Amino acid sequence: MPNIVKKTTILNAFDLLAPHPCRGCGRIGKPLCDCCKKNILENHLNYCPNCKSKNPTGNCQKCKSLPRTFIIEERSGLVGKLIHDYKFNSVRALALPLAEILDQILPNIPGKVSIIPLPTIGKHIRARALDHTLLIAKKLARIRGKNYQVEKLIIRKENTVQVGTDAKTRQKQAKNAYKINEKLSIDKDKTYILLDDVWTTGASMKAALKKLREAGALKVIILILAVNRLN
Numbered sequence: 001m002p003n004i005v006k007k008t009t010i011l012n013a014f015d016l017l018a019p020h021p022c023r024g025c026g027r028i029g030k031p032l033c034d035c036c037k038k039n040i041l042e043n044h045l046n047y048c049p050n051c052k053s054k055n056p057t058g059n060c061q062k063c064k065s066l067p068r069t070f071i072i073e074e075r076s077g078l079v080g081k082l083i084h085d086y087k088f089n090s091v092r093a094l095a096l097p098l099a100e101i102l103d104q105i106l107p108n109i110p111g112k113v114s115i116i117p118l119p120t121i122g123k124h125i126r127a128r129a130l131d132h133t134l135l136i137a138k139k140l141a142r143i144r145g146k147n148y149q150v151e152k153l154i155i156r157k158e159n160t161v162q163v164g165t166d167a168k169t170r171q172k173q174a175k176n177a178y179k180i181n182e183k184l185s186i187d188k189d190k191t192y193i194l195l196d197d198v199w200t201t202g203a204s205m206k207a208a209l210k211k212l213r214e215a216g217a218l219k220v221i222i223l224i225l226a227v228n229r230l231n
């Protein structure tokens with residue numbers, strides 16, 4: 001345990017002080033240089049995380065129960081590396097380029113919009129000193145401007161930890177993991193963006209979606225950084 005703490009502290013200090021090598025090409029400057037960011041966007045092809053079909057409009061024709069869904073790509077290559085460094089090495093400087101990419105793949109949405117980060121387990125936030133999905137949500141809201149806000153509408157029930165490795169166990173755990181934050185109210189005219197970092201079985205996202213719809217949300221969009229590669 002002490003080793004992990006030490007490593008995180010050093011990485012956080014490095015993150016703040018040192019100029020960043022680009023995670024894509026190694027060029028010193030930004031943690032993701034403009035050229036590598038452009039490459040990610042040029043290669044971006046939206047697909048459905050649930051059935052893996054091409055999904056350019058976000059509306060998957062096969063998965064009717066899902067709302068419009070946008071995703072950067074598979075959790076492999078450079079995007080996988082960015083997520084890993086951001087989430088597990090707590091490289092906060094990666095929140096902005098990741099949010100900038102999400103801004104580019106997300107269509108314009110008229111009216112008021114709320115971004116809802118899927119809640120991370122408290123123990124993980126403390127260990128990493130970073131609430132990684134919340135920070136990206138905040139950066140994205142800032143990029144998009146005054147119609148956007150971040151709302152912690154979905155919260156975790158206490159003592160729920162997603163540890164199951166098989167899809168069935170994860171689904172069962174996810175179903176009971178979330179609840180609606182009753183301090184906040186649902187606005188039927190507002191668009192709600194459910195934001196998460198990685199789609200593995202989709203169990204967490206589907207559970208959160210169900211809670212949000214049950215609470216009365218009518219316009220929902222799913223936004224995800226990456227899908228775990230299928231073996």
Ligand SMILES: [Zn+2]
Pocket residue numbers: 022023024025026027032033034035036037
């Ligand atoms: Zn680069």
Ligand SMILES: [Zn+2]
Pocket residue numbers: 048049050051052053060061062063
């Ligand atoms: Zn689909």
